[in-house]
Amino acid sequence: MLIRIFIRYYKLIIFMLIPISIQADESNHVIIGFNDSIINEIDDFFSAQPTKKNVIWAPEVKGKSKYTFSIPKNAYLISKNYADASDLFYLSEQTDSGLKFQSNKTKTLDIIISENYSNLILSHRILPDTNLGLFFKNKEKISFGVKLNKDVIITKNTFGNFGVEQVKNEDIIFNVKFVKLSNSENSEFYGNINHEFTSDHLNVGLSNTWFDIANQFDFTLGIYEQGKKVESEIYATFGDENIKFNVGFDKIKNNSRMNMFFNLKFENTLNMRNFGSNITVTSKESTFSLKKLTLKSFRKKNLDKLWKTYMNYN
Numbered sequence: 448m449l450i451r452i453f454i455r456y457y458k459l460i461i462f463m464l465i466p467i468s469i470q471a472d473e474s475n476h477v478i479i480g481f482n483d484s485i486i487n488e489i490d491d492f493f494s495a496q497p498t499k500k501n502v503i504w505a506p507e508v509k510g511k512s513k514y515t516f517s518i519p520k521n522a523y524l525i526s527k528n529y530a531d532a533s534d535l536f537y538l539s540e541q542t543d544s545g546l547k548f549q550s551n552k553t554k555t556l557d558i559i560i561s562e563n564y565s566n567l568i569l570s571h572r573i574l575p576d577t578n579l580g581l582f583f584k585n586k587e588k589i590s591f592g593v594k595l596n597k598d599v600i601i602t603k604n605t606f607g608n609f610g611v612e613q614v615k616n617e618d619i620i621f622n623v624k625f626v627k628l629s630n631s632e633n634s635e636f637y638g639n640i641n642h643e644f645t646s647d648h649l650n651v652g653l654s655n656t657w658f659d660i661a662n663q664f665d666f667t668l669g670i671y672e673q674g675k676k677v678e679s680e681i682y683a684t685f686g687d688e689n690i691k692f693n694v695g696f697d698k699i700k701n702n703s704r705m706n707m708f709f710n711l712k713f714e715n716t717l718n719m720r721n722f723g724s725n726i727t728v729t730s731k732e733s734t735f736s737l738k739k740l741t742l743k744s745f746r747k748k749n750l751d752k753l754w755k756t757y758m759n760y761n
Contacts (some may be wrong), residue, residue: 606742
């Protein structure tokens with residue numbers, strides 16, 4: 448029933464997504480890019496504006512930010528003098544400024560490998576909220592195509608993406624995705640629509656993920672309709688920001704027909720500035736639910752990891 452309601456109103460969802468795109472426009476913010484030095488940025492800021500008593504830092508993750516740090520100048524200078532930023536973390540005011548795009552024109556290489564197919568996608572962020580990509584896929588035959596995706600910020604805790612892709616000699620495919628972080632930031636709700644323009648049928652997926660179960664793993668429960676077949680999936684996610692391992696069951700109809708699957712994903716293995724990479728090895732037969740949106744890295748609970756990564760005096 449939930450999927451049917453989602454299908455019925457998906458055009459309204461698309462209409463709501465299109466006009467909303469928020470840009471970061473606060474003065475005095477120090478925006479950090481991939482592998483940039485936030486220490487040099489802050490030093491330059493205080494040198495250029497010596498009367499300022501604090502600086503606002505918006506840590507950036509994949510071209511977006513959410514929480515900001517208000518870093519006091521005096522505390523910063525003392526912590527830098529002793530090369531110890533631990534106490535400075537607690538002396539800096541942390542504010543939920545809502546999701547915002549930052550100026551981050553990066554390239555990303557995505558590779559998906561399974562027993563029956565493989566995908567290679569090279570995309571370039573031509574605007575803070577827009578990606579243009581070229582992809583190759585090998586399933587029965589090698590084919591290539593282009594795709595255009597636009598990110599949208601719906602609310603301070605809700606993020607979406609819509610786009611089109613065209614494979615040579617095939618129909619245009621329209622995609623809509625969204626993810627909503629719960630107010631407690633302990634879980635998120637995700638939705639995905641995939642539609643061929645010349646077809647009446649939609650692929651639809653809905654799922655909910657609970658974070659940090661027993662501080663060990665994330666737990667996801669989902670349901671999807673693909674090819675007019677309704678299936679469900681359940682899986683756990685282990686790992687950190689760079690390596691993730693999913694293991695669970697999909698195509699669940701009854702206990703005797705459950706199919707076990709796994710995904711192994713490596714992120715940013717090349718460690719290059721302004722160039723991201725994702726490599727996924729999977730036993731799944733479909734890529735429909737593999738490239739999910741997530742806001743896990745934008746939680747307040749994740750700020751200490753960002754701080755330790757970038758606020759480094761060495």
